[in-house]
Each structure stands twice: as C-alpha cells, then as structure tokens.
Amino acid sequence: MSSKEFIPISKPYITEEEIEEVIKTLKSGWVTTGPKTHSLEQRFKEYFEVDGTLLLSSCTAALHLSLLLLDIKANDEVITTPFTFVSTANVIEHVGATPVFVDIEPDTLNIDATKIENKITNKTKAIMLVHYGGHACDMDEIMKIADKYHISVIEDVAHGMGGYYKGKALGTFGKFGAFSFYSNKNITSMEGGLLIGNYDDIEKARIMSLHGMNRSAWARYSEMGDWFYEVIYPGLKYNMTDVSASILSCQLTKLKYIQERRAIIVNEYQKCFSPIEELQIPKIKPDVIHSWFNYPLRLNLNLLKINRSDFINRLKEKKIGTSVHFIPINLHPYYRNKFKFSEKSFPIANREYERILSLPLYPQMTEEEIRRVTTSVIETVYENRKNTIF
Numbered sequence: 001m002s003s004k005e006f007i008p009i010s011k012p013y014i015t016e017e018e019i020e021e022v023i024k025t026l027k028s029g030w031v032t033t034g035p036k037t038h039s040l041e042q043r044f045k046e047y048f049e050v051d052g053t054l055l056l057s058s059c060t061a062a063l064h065l066s067l068l069l070l071d072i073k074a075n076d077e078v079i080t081t082p083f084t085f086v087s088t089a090n091v092i093e094h095v096g097a098t099p100v101f102v103d104i105e106p107d108t109l110n111i112d113a114t115k116i117e118n119k120i121t122n123k124t125k126a127i128m129l130v131h132y133g134g135h136a137c138d139m140d141e142i143m144k145i146a147d148k149y150h151i152s153v154i155e156d157v158a159h160g161m162g163g164y165y166k167g168k169a170l171g172t173f174g175k176f177g178a179f180s181f182y183s184n185k186n187i188t189s190m191e192g193g194l195l196i197g198n199y200d201d202i203e204k205a206r207i208m209s210l211h212g213m214n215r216s217a218w219a220r221y222s223e224m225g226d227w228f229y230e231v232i233y234p235g236l237k238y239n240m241t242d243v244s245a246s247i248l249s250c251q252l253t254k255l256k257y258i259q260e261r262r263a264i265i266v267n268e269y270q271k272c273f274s275p276i277e278e279l280q281i282p283k284i285k286p287d288v289i290h291s292w293f294n295y296p297l298r299l300n301l302n303l304l305k306i307n308r309s310d311f312i313n314r315l316k317e318k319k320i321g322t323s324v325h326f327i328p329i330n331l332h333p334y335y336r337n338k339f340k341f342s343e344k345s346f347p348i349a350n351r352e353y354e355r356i357l358s359l360p361l362y363p364q365m366t367e368e369e370i371r372r373v374t375t376s377v378i379e380t381v382y383e384n385r386k387n388t389i390f
C-alpha cells in the first residue's frame with residue numbers, strides 16, 4: 001500500500017511542446033506582452049466568435065476590469081453566488097460595491113435563477129455568475145431577467161473553457177466573460193486570464209490593464225514603434241507575458257483532446273458511482289456541454305458513519321488527493337462578519353458544502369489511476385456504511 005504513489009486532485013498537462021515554445025520565446029529577445037500574446041488573442045477571437053479578447057495575468061484581473069468597465073462603484077450592488085472561489089466576490093469589494101449573494105440550486109450548484117429577481121433593487125448594476133465546475137447556469141432565465149431590469153451580466157468562466165449552453169460557448173452570453181488559466185484549470189498558462197467582450201470595451205480594458213498608457217511597450221519598442229505615450233487613465237498592471245502566451249497557445253491546440261479525456265474519466269466515475277446509494281453523482285442538464293473543471297461528488301451523510309472531512313482523510317490514507325470546491329463565501333470570516341451572515345443565511349450552499357468533495361481529474365490519468373480512485377472511494381463507502389444488514 002505505502003509504495004503506491006499519491007494521485008493528486010489535478011496536474012497541469014504540460015508536454016515537450018510547451019517547453020520548446022517557452023524556450024523559443026525566451027530566446028526571441030521579447031518575453032513580455034507582444035507578438036505571442038497578440039496572435040493568441042486572435043485565435044481566441046476565432047474560437048469564441050467575438051471581436052474583443054484580452055489576455056491578462058489572471059481571471060481575477062479580468063473580473064476586476066469588467067466591473068471597472070461597467071463603472072460599478074460604491075453604492076452599487078452586484079448579484080453573485082456564494083458557491084465560488086472567493087475572487088468572484090473580492091473584486092466586487094475592490095471596486096467598493098456590495099456583493100449580494102443569492103443561494104444556489106442543488107442540482108448544478110449554480111446560482112438559483114428563480115431567486116435572483118427578489119434580490120434586485122434600484123442599486124443592482126450587474127449579475128456576476130459562475131458556471132460551477134463548467135456546468136452552464138440557466139442562461140435563458142438569467143438573460144431574461146438581466147434584459148428586463150437593464151442590468152449587465154458578467155460570466156466568471158474560470159471553470160468553463162470548453163463548455164457550452166444550447167450550442168453557444170460559455171462566456172459569450174453576458175457583456176463580459178472572464179476565463180482563468182491558473183495551473184489547475186482545464187488549460188493553463190501557469191497564471192493567466194482572458195477577458196472577452198465587444199471590441200470597444202476590450203480595447204479600453206487593454207489600456208486599463210497596462211498602466212492606462214495609450215501605447216503598449218510592444219507598440220513602442222518594436223521596429224515600427226515610437227517612444228511616445230500618454231497616460232489616459234490611472235491603470236493597473238494586469239498584462240499576460242509572451243512566455244505565458246506561448247504555453248497557453250500549445251494548450252489551446254490541445255483543448256479538444258483535454259476535454260475528451262476529462263469526459264472519458266468522468267464517464268468512468270459516473271458509471272462506477274451511480275449504483276452506490278451513499279454517493280450522489282453530478283447531474284447534467286439537457287442543452288449543456290459540461291467542461292468538467294472538477295468532479296464534485298456528494299455524500300449522502302445519513303447513510304454513512306463518517307462525515308465529509310473524515311471521508312477525505314480516509315482517501316488521503318489511500319493516497320488519493322481531493323479538494324472541496326468551495327467553502328461558501330458566506331462562511332469566510334471577512335464576509336461573515338461584514339454582512340452578519342448566520343448559519344441560516346444560505347441553507348443550500350451550506351448544506352452542500354458539508355457533503356461535497358472533488359476527485360482527481362486530469363487528462364494524463366492512467367487507467368490504473370482511474371481504477372485506484374474508483375475502488376478507493378467505493379472501499380471507503382463500504383468501510384463506513386451506517387447500518388449494514390446481514
């Protein structure tokens with residue numbers, strides 16, 4: 001047992017191609033934002049069929065810029081979900097606006113579209129939604145509400161690269177889509193993000209992302225360049241480097257393969273776990289192509305002698321890595337204290353949090369590793385069943 005290798009929750013899928021591209025870029029004489037980043041932005045334009053794409057240092061940066069572009073500030077409200085990584089809410093705090101959390105619906109763990117309208121006030125400026133795990137939110141309903149009240153939709157698509165709703169790519173429904181290329185996401189640039197939207201907004205974001213200078217370093221220092229620039233906004237420093245872009249370019253080429261592998265592994269999990277009463281497998285709604293950022297499994301705790309944390313520890317002893325996506329934002333001290341949330345504030349998010357865990361999921365998982373995960377999970381269930389009737 002102890003000779004078995006630990007299977008991590010995720011592993012970036014980096015091969016010789018990425019390494020060679022990085023070396024080429026490092027030797028090229030230009031390593032920061034420049035030709036590699038710009039040509040990759042063109043590829044993303046074609047992929048998403050949008051006219052504005054901007055590669056950035058993170059998804060958090062993309063979300064922050066989207067709020068700035070919409071001029072969202074103090075006294076404004078932004079509706080969002082508590083069941084997300086905290087940067088979704090942090091950026092709302094950064095611009096001085098108020099996050100208004102709406103509880104999730106239990107099947108997809110996405111914001112409950114039927115509960116949004118109740119939270120809209122005359123201060124509501126945007127809905128910042130998250131396609132949890134890469135399963136689309138109810139976009140028909142959410143866009144209908146947004147149109148009715150003239151509020152903008154920002155999609156946090158950190159999990160949704162490769163995901164679709166009714167044949168349309170996630171990230172292309174709202175005014176802005178913000179993607180993450182952090183190392184555990186479906187495709188990675190180590191750290192990185194992408195903002196998509198219409199041309200004018202994205203070109204404005206480009207200036208905001210680079211100190212508010214009206215000409216980038218590449219525009220100034222390349223052969224055709226000119227040293228002069230003017231600052232037209234007190235900008236940020238959110239640009240992607242050409243080194244990162246050269247990794248990401250290889251990753252985008254592999255996206256189809258990566259997504260196929262993720263789906264194959266998920267299918268295996270679904271098949272093995274669906275007959276087990278103690279486990280609740282993810283449900284996929286019609287009209288959705290899931291991008292499977294993570295594989296969230298839920299425990300039917302009433303049938304088990306142990307809680308979720310014990311379950312995770314048992315898997316760890318079997319050398320299986322897991323994670324919890326996510327600790328609801330309302331439970332983090334900053335938010336809990338600031339908004340005086342109680343145990344009862346978001347009953348669905350809190351309840352699902354108590355019984356959820358994510359299993360290992362990465363393209364290069366071997367048959368043997370997949371089998372070790374499924375047998376370890378099933379063993380853990382069998383070893384900890386409540387009332388075994390003989």
Ligand SMILES: *Cc1c(COP(=O)(O)O)cnc(C)c1O
Pocket residue numbers: 057058059060061084085087088130156158159179180181182192193
């Ligand atoms: C990872 C993640 C982010 C942040 O992405 P970064 O690129 O690390 O800034 C935002 N939202 C969600 C839902 C995430 O999972």
